[in-house]
Amino acid sequence: MIWKSILDPIHRLLAPPVSNCLACGRMTNRSTQIHGICRDCYNGIPWIRHPRCRTCGRHMGCPDCTRAGGHERFFICNRSAVAYNPVMREWLGQYKYRGNERYSELLIMMLGQAYVGMKNEHRRADSQWTIDVITCVPVSTIRLQERGFNQAEVLGLGVAGLSQIPFRRLIIRERHTDKQSLKNRSDRIRDMMNTFEADPDIINSIRNIIESRHRSRVNSPLRFLVIDDIYTTGSTINSCARVLWVAGEVIGQPMEIYSLTWARS
Numbered sequence: 001m002i003w004k005s006i007l008d009p010i011h012r013l014l015a016p017p018v019s020n021c022l023a024c025g026r027m028t029n030r031s032t033q034i035h036g037i038c039r040d041c042y043n044g045i046p047w048i049r050h051p052r053c054r055t056c057g058r059h060m061g062c063p064d065c066t067r068a069g070g071h072e073r074f075f076i077c078n079r080s081a082v083a084y085n086p087v088m089r090e091w092l093g094q095y096k097y098r099g100n101e102r103y104s105e106l107l108i109m110m111l112g113q114a115y116v117g118m119k120n121e122h123r124r125a126d127s128q129w130t131i132d133v134i135t136c137v138p139v140s141t142i143r144l145q146e147r148g149f150n151q152a153e154v155l156g157l158g159v160a161g162l163s164q165i166p167f168r169r170l171i172i173r174e175r176h177t178d179k180q181s182l183k184n185r186s187d188r189i190r191d192m193m194n195t196f197e198a199d200p201d202i203i204n205s206i207r208n209i210i211e212s213r214h215r216s217r218v219n220s221p222l223r224f225l226v227i228d229d230i231y232t233t234g235s236t237i238n239s240c241a242r243v244l245w246v247a248g249e250v251i252g253q254p255m256e257i258y259s260l261t262w263a264r265s
């Protein structure tokens with residue numbers, strides 16, 4: 001009996017800390033690569049490690065990017081951390097609509113891993129490949145008031161912190177668009193092309209980024225990474241990329257625009 005009372009606190013110290021899994025609620029000893037979720041939930045994440053479509057990062061055959069007569073594309077490629085499925089929809093809902101803070105950490109960690117994968121993929125072709133600045137898809141003022149935060153900006157700031165890359169707000173969105181989920185593909189594309197504008201300070205921001213780049217990078221194109229929560233048709237990302245591309249044209253700076261989204265639907 002006396003030994004038990006002496007040993008119990010020691011056992012507690014030696015055992016890994018136990019908490020409830022964020023996603024399924026079961027007890028977990030936090031042994032997965034992502035803090036807060038259990039091994040079963042971690043193993044259930046539908047990571048896209050080998051995209052079938054090199055352009056949009058889709059995990060399956062992709063008619064969108066090969067369709068003839070498609071809209072001009074202003075970004076090089078998109079990569080997404082996961083394929084959107086019912087479980088991922090629930091996770092995104094917890095974060096985006098219910099404001100569950102613990103999910104923001106989870107999604108940021110997942111995006112951080114996806115960024116590392118994206119970097120490794122590009123460095124196989126260009127060992128110097130790196131992103132100079134991270135930005136995000138903006139939300140309208142109305143959405144911001146409804147939700148209290150821009151879900152893409154929180155993710156963008158998180159990835160910027162993890163990857164030690166500067167974050168800048170470069171794009172604004174004033175016109176309120178109707179709920180995307182209720183529209184078909186061509187409606188969405190038409191709506192999106194006029195939704196985004198450059199932040200009034202975009203030229204100064206880009207000049208500052210150029211000036212702060214390491215000397216070894218002055219002859220490389222300026223590389224942007226646009227962050228969003230989900231990639232569906234690509235029209236949102238393309239419209240944002242166009243705003244950046246136009247700014248590059250104005251100051252005569254060669255640019256490459258990439259995007260990283262948490263899920264690919």
Ligand SMILES: [Zn+2]
Binds near residue numbers: 024025037041
């Ligand atoms: Zn779990």
Ligand SMILES: [Zn+2]
Binds near residue numbers: 056057058065
């Ligand atoms: Zn594609």
